[in-house]
Amino acid sequence: MKAFDFVEMRIPAKAEYVGVVRLTVSGIASRMGFSYDDIEDLKIAISEAITNTVEHAYNDKVIGEVHIGFGIYDNRLEIIVSDHGESFKFEDIKEKIGPYESLESIMTLREGGFGLFLIDALMDKVEINNDYGVLVLMTKYKNETEVDDDGNEISATSVSLD
Incomplete structure (x- = not known):
């Protein structure tokens, strides 16, 4: 039995499709039980990653594709x-990438790096590979507890809707 589910999408590298992927990640994360704030973070991070591809991966004469994969685990979402x-094997890709370590390594990417800094701030873990194109693996862990308005820790199971 597989330890996770995998959902894969391919979209044209056009700005008008960013919203489609934002809706998809929102639906997946909501189904998994992520908090509202975490879902918003996921939507911003995936928008940045796709927008970088739309703006920088292909020239004006070539409309390429953006490939998006969602690894859905019990405790995290990997994107x-x-x-x-081309279509990729999730496990193989994870073995070939690693975290970025310095400003210099980010600046060598075509995107220039600012979007990656934002993604890194919103996600729990970010790994990149730019051997052929750019591949970004983003991980967001599901938090079992949140903090209420008074700063007290609450769990998702103790929240009352009364």
Whole structure:
């Protein structure tokens, strides 16, 4: 039995499709039980990753594809956004990528890096590979507890809707 579910999407590298992926990640994360704030973070991070691809991966004469994969685990959501790629095996991709370590390594990417800084701030873990195109693996862990308005820790199971 598989330890996770995997959902894969391919969209044209056009700005008008970013909203489609935002809706998809919102639906997946909501189904998994992520908080509202975490879902918003996921939507911003995936928008940044796809927008970088739309703006930088292909020239004006070529409309390429953006490949998005969602690894759905019990405790986390892993998202791969790639350009210039073919359909990928999630486990194989994870073995070939690693975290970025410095400003210099980010600045060598075509995107220039600012979007990756934002993604890194919103996600729990970010790994990249730019051997062929750019591949970004983003991980967001599901928090079992949240903080209420008074700063007290609450769990999702103790919230009353009364």
